Amino acid sequence: MSPVNGARRVAALVASLVVAGSLLGACGGGTPDAANTLDVMAGSEIKDLEPLLPDLEAATGVHLNMTYIGTLEGAEKIAGGAAADAAWFSHGKYLSLLPGAGSRIVTSQRIMLSPVVLGVRKSVADRLGWSNNPNVTWKDVQAKAADGSFTFAMTNPAASNSGLTALIGVASALSGSSDALDAGKIDTAALRAFFKGQALTAGSSGWLADAYVRAQGTVDGIINYESVLLSLNAGGKLAEPLVLVYPNEGIVTADYPMMLLNAAKRDAWTKVADWLRTPDVQKRLMATTSRRPAVPGVALDARFPSQTLIELPYPARLETIDALITAYLDEARKPASAVFVLDLSASMDGDRITSLKDALSALTGTDTSLTGRFSRFRAREDVTIITFSSTVLDERDFTIDDTNPDGSDMTAIRDYVGSLTTHQTTGIYSALDRAYATVADKQAADPSRLYSIVLMTDGLNNDGISPEDFAAAYGARSDAVRRVAVFPILFGEADSKAMQAIADLTGGRLFDAKSNALGDIFKQIRGYQ
Amino acid sequence: MAVNPRRIAAILLGLVLVLGVGIGIVSSVRDSLAPAPVTVSGYIGSEKAAFFADARVVAALKRGGFIVKVRTAGSREIATKDFTGIDFAFPAGAPAAEKIRREHPGTQSVVPFYTPMAIATWAPIVDLLTAAGVVSQTNGGYLALDVEAFMALVAKDTRWRDLPANTTYPVNKSVLITSTDVRTSNSAAMYLAILSYVANGRNVVETDPDGAKVLQAIAPLFLRQGYVESSSAGPFDDYLVQGMGKAPMVMIYEAQYLAQAAKGDGSITPQMRLVYPAPTILSKHTLVSLTPHGAELGSFLANDPELRSLALEYGFRTSDTAGFKAFLAAHSLSAPDTLIDVIDPPTYERLEAMIIALEQIYATGPAASPSPTP
Structure with missing residues (x-):
């Protein structure tokens, strides 16, 4: 012994x-310990976990270095071999199906759950008989959307996971089979009827929630993560609460997998994933982010309905998902009318105008990257380009009937953009006012489109009408015209405060091309058109 | 072709005993000399991750002189890993182990524990399928799902709501069993083995033409599920966390269910049921040693009484049948001592040929579906 x-x-x-x-x-x-630092490429929808990270670090000794990125952009980067130790998005399924990306996922643990469901303004839900009614179907929603008695907000499925998840669920339900979709089963006519009700779009789930708050008087509902809808109800910004509808055919649930990409960081990843899955942390996630626990044995709190949620299958093939997104963009969605207001003042000379031309030309189908394919101009889209310096220089309309990059429609845009040259001073607000006049005419002629205005300028307003004059003119326009948002792009010496003010006034969103490539910014903005 | 499970158990027990005596001596010598524990690294199926993470298992292994570092992966994935610096591979199925042994001549293997394939489901589903003549109570005192009758339902594209007198689960989804990804995971490969046996007129598929012939009947049972998880922890998690709406029936290892129930944490609810497919198949957790340290670990796992009783707590069956019964009794669980209808998997080559054929169908999609390009 x-x-x-x-x-x-x-x-x-x-x-x-x-x-x-x-x-x-x-x-x-x-010094920071490399073995205990994880570089995490994360979806913007995970930003609400930031308050948890200091406790995570204290408990596990692992520091998470978060970089937030759009889902598709992230997928493209991962497939392209970008260095990251882990990826953390609302879904890992698209990523795992993507060639070059799926093989990089060493292992994965789901962290929390949130189904993508429909939130309906209380008075509308009562009117439609959808309050406390577990039998509402996606088909019912489709019928009311098609006959004009129900409108909703949903993100662009090509840009945001909540939109993609919703589209997969809706398409699966409307195909009649509730089976896993394959490309041959996509019922485009049924989808078109459903999306007649889409009154608001966006490139991110969080921004869509903000836009819904702004538009709550005119839009009847919003499709988003259950967690976002519960947070909206708790946020005190809604005149009426949202009734959460879990359509009867089923829904698709986001499961927020934390995916290990760098096998050398397995130990750190394991500590983090294990900690996040402890019952106490799961309860905290539920309390603070309104997401459901991903581990057994942690009971749902009273905010979550106890009904059985039927889960619809997710497609097994990337081709099916791509075909579905394409069907949505080219055939099912309300066509977009995209107005681009472009500054051609003298300061745009040189590299700036070159990158502008490249960025716009890339949208004509010549950019074959993943993000390029899904941000290009789509069938039925109406593209207006307004150029300005001291005054409006020109206004051109293009309609996309032929989506072939070498066809006449796409070539016309490329040729026109290629011919742009710079001029003198900068009259931002006169040009914007002109854009609204154009939108007003177009909307009167065709109210069934989704309109948006992109403003690209690199300088300060020094000609034409003042910001105040513009605001007054904007304020005098009809409700429908005022709901068309401006998405200003910050470029060169543009004044971020003035640009933010334009976004705030019109309900748009500011994009920063000072610290990001102009081409990437144009692709991101496409998610909002 | 059904193999008497008692005979399997007897053979296993014999093997374990023979190895046991020798290793028992080695390990007691090792214990008394007590050198610093050796670090042993291996790939394991995810279903054994919790076992190897258990502090008691870690301590028992350390007592035996081992610090075990594990990485989880699907079993077919394990079979194709680069084993540089790896001492052992511990997939859940004999076919994957067979492949590794073939590709690494001179390696040894041992089966420290095994578990039958089972279906985690729900009381309302059992009632519906009983009424439909698919599930029945066997003489052995357990619920069995008649795989042939089930496949007939699937072949007719039956929806849950189509089942007679269905008021409890009137759902438009197809009657299907959720499995893992047959391209990566052993539990799905075991499901494939069962389906192919039934579709082949209750014969183990022994030729590739037979495999090709039965594939048409089998493919929809996988493809119609849509996206599937790559390892067995995923679907069982779905079953436990998301419930009947996501997972009305899930192909699992019996061990997963028993271990969860033994935890007594309330995650196995009174509505949950364990049903055995008829025929079923045994998933033999086979440790293939790639280095001498790996071989020592394998023997220790199979023979150390404490580790064997810890394995029981994880729901695995070992050569210790009395211990298994005692474990069930201690947790008020019931599971059949003996499963009546147990088959063998096809050889690695036959199974692999069928998986590759399914992989091909996944890659190209169902034949007649034009896929527009974005």
Whole structure:
């Protein structure tokens, strides 16, 4: 016995020395420990976990270095071999199906759950008989959307996971089979009827929620993560609460997998994933983010309905998802009318106008990257380009009937953009006012489109009408015209406060092309058109 | 072709005993000399991750002189891993182990534990399928799903709501069993083995032409599920967390269910049921040792009484049948001592040929569906 005990004592001593050594190492350095830092590429929808990260670090010793990025952009980067230790989006399924990306996922743990469901303004839900009614179907929603008695907000499925998830669920339900979709089963006519009700779009789920708050008087409902809808109800910004509808055919649930990409960081990843899945953290996630626990044994709190949620299958093939997104963009959605207001003042000379031309030309189907394919101009789209310097220089309309990049429609845009040259001073607000006049005419002629205005300028207003004059003219326009938002792009010496003010006034969103490539910004904005 | 499970158990027990005596001596010598524990690294199926993470298992392994570092992966994935610096591979199925042994001549294997394939489901589903003549109570005192009758339902494109007198689960989804991804995971491969046996007129598929012939009947049972998880923890998590709406029937290892129930944390609810497919198949957790340290670990796992009883707590069956019964009794669980209708999997080559054929169908999609390009 004694040799054994002796040996154990030695082993214990060695073990304690090792521990002491590693503690010294940890205290002495003070520099960030690479083994305990995870570079995480994360979806913007995960930003609400930021308050949790200090506690995560304290408990696990692992620092998460978060970089937020759009889902598709993130997928493209991962497939392209971008360095990241882990990826954390609302879904991992698209990523895992994507060639070059799926093979990079070493392992994965789901962290929390949130189904994508429909929130309906209380008075509208009462009117339609959808309050406390577990039998509402996506087909019912489609019928009311098609006959004009129900409108909703939903993100662009090509830009945002909540929109894609909703589209997969709706398409699966409307196909009549509730089976996993394949490309041949997409019922485009049924989808077109459904999306007649889409009154608001966006490139991100969080921004869509903000836009809904702004438009709550005129839009009847919003399709989003259950967690976003519950947060809206708790946020105190809604005149009427949203009634959450879990359509009877089923829904698709986001499961927020944390995916390990760098096998060398497995230990750190394991600590983080395990901690996030402990019952206490799961309860905290539920309380603070309104998402459902992803581990067994943690009971749902009273905010979540106890009904059985039928889960619709997710397609097994990337081609099916791509065909579905394409069907949505080219055939099912309300066609877009995109107005681009472009600054051609003298300061745009040189590299700036070149990058502008490249960015716009890339939208004509010549950019074959993943993000390029899904941000290009679509069938039935109406594209207006207004150029200005001191005054409006020109206004051109293009309609996309032929989506072939080498066809006459796309070529016409490319040729026109290629011919742009710079002029003198900068009259931003006169040009914007002109854009609204154009939108007003177009909307009167065709109210069934989704309109948007993009403003690209690199300088300060020094000609034409003042911001106040513009605001007054904007304020005097009809409700429908005022609901058309401006998406200003910050470029060159543009004044961020003035640009933000334009976004705020019109319900748009500011995009920063000072710290991002103009081409990437144009692609992101496409999600909002 | 059904193999008597008692005979399997007897053979296993014999093997374990023979190995056991030798290793018992080695490990007691090792214990008394008590050198610093060796670090042993291996790939395991995700279904064993919790076992290897258990502090008691870690301590028992350390007592045996091992610090075990595991990485989880699907079993077919394990079979194709680069084993540089790896001491052992521990997939859940014999075919994957067979492939690794073939590609690494001179390696040894041991089966420390095994578990039958089972279906995690729900009381209302059992009632519906009983009324439809698909599920029945067997003489052995357990619920069995007649795989042939089930496949006939699927072949007719039956929806849950089409089942007679269905007021409890009137759902438009197809009657299907959720499995893992047959391209990556052993539990789905075991499901494939069962389906192919039934579709082949209750014969193990022994030729590739037979495999090709039965594939048409089998493919829809996988493809119509849509996206599937790559390892067995995923669908069982869905079953436990998201419930009947997501997972009316899930192909699992019996061990997953028993272990969860033994935790007594309330996650196995009174509505949950465990049903055995008829025929079923045993998933033999086979440790393939790639280095001498790996071989020592394999023997220790199979023979150390404490580790064997810990394995029981994870729901695995070992050569210790009395211990398994005692474990069930201690947690008020019931599981059949003996499953009546147990088959063998096809050889690695036959199974692999069928998986590759399914992979091909996944890659190209169902034949007649034009896919517009974005």
